[in-house]
Amino acid sequence: MPAPAELHSPTSTATTHVRRATGDDLDALVALEQATFSLDRMSERQWRRHLDSASAEVLVAVRERRLLGAAVVFYRRGGDIARLYSIAVAASERGAGTGAFLLAAVERAARQRGCKRLRLEVRADNTAAQRLYERAGYRLFGLHRAYYEDGTDAQRYEKSW
Numbered sequence: 001m002p003a004p005a006e007l008h009s010p011t012s013t014a015t016t017h018v019r020r021a022t023g024d025d026l027d028a029l030v031a032l033e034q035a036t037f038s039l040d041r042m043s044e045r046q047w048r049r050h051l052d053s054a055s056a057e058v059l060v061a062v063r064e065r066r067l068l069g070a071a072v073v074f075y076r077r078g079g080d081i082a083r084l085y086s087i088a089v090a091a092s093e094r095g096a097g098t099g100a101f102l103l104a105a106v107e108r109a110a111r112q113r114g115c116k117r118l119r120l121e122v123r124a125d126n127t128a129a130q131r132l133y134e135r136a137g138y139r140l141f142g143l144h145r146a147y148y149e150d151g152t153d154a155q156r157y158e159k160s161w
């Protein structure tokens with residue numbers, strides 16, 4: 001079944017859309033990053049570079065022009081594996097399906113680029129994110145020891161289609 005193109009809020013009539021980010025989203029992307037991550041944060045410069053890069057795609061979930069979440073995907077020229085580099089949803093919006101919605105849009109984008117697989121790393125202590133991936137059909141296939149700035153391991157997940 002194809003993933004829906006919009007997400008209906010349980011508390012209002014407004015819908016959430018996913019679209020490609022532009023330079024106009026930069027401030028909101030940086031603010032989301034700062035509010036979400038305390039370590040391994042992307043700087044404004046890195047966001048700008050991803051927005052301008054042909055081998056990256058930044059997708060944003062937006063409701064009534066408010067940025068609710070963002071995801072960054074990396075591609076390799078000629079490769080058929082996409083990499084989900086980052087995904088985040090604003091704290092006040094979590095648990096309402098926005099993460100799953102954004103992830104489905106990432107998979108659609110990767111498929112459109114001809115990729116057959118999506119891979120990602122997640123902190124070993126991030127159970128909310130692990131649950132999101134497992135529910136979406138990702139399987140754990142490896143570990144990177146002491147991958148993050150604070151020495152935490154990364155679990156490696158992938159999904160093929």
Ligand SMILES: CC(C)(COP(=O)(O)OP(=O)(O)OC[C@H]1O[C@@H](n2cnc3c(N)ncnc32)[C@H](O)[C@@H]1OP(=O)(O)O)[C@@H](O)C(=O)NCCC(=O)NCCS
Pocket residue numbers: 036086087088089090091093094095096097098099100101121122123126128129131132135
């Ligand atoms: C991981 C993340 C993107 C998920 O986004 P989300 O919009 O909450 O995702 P969903 O609502 O689609 O579902 C995620 C799962 O986590 C649960 N969850 C996550 N945060 C929650 C919260 N604050 N309250 C209640 N449930 C929460 C959801 O209930 C759901 O699990 P379940 O359906 O099995 O109960 C979000 O928690 C986030 O931005 N976390 C911080 C950044 C991060 O860890 N990114 C991933 C790095 S790999």
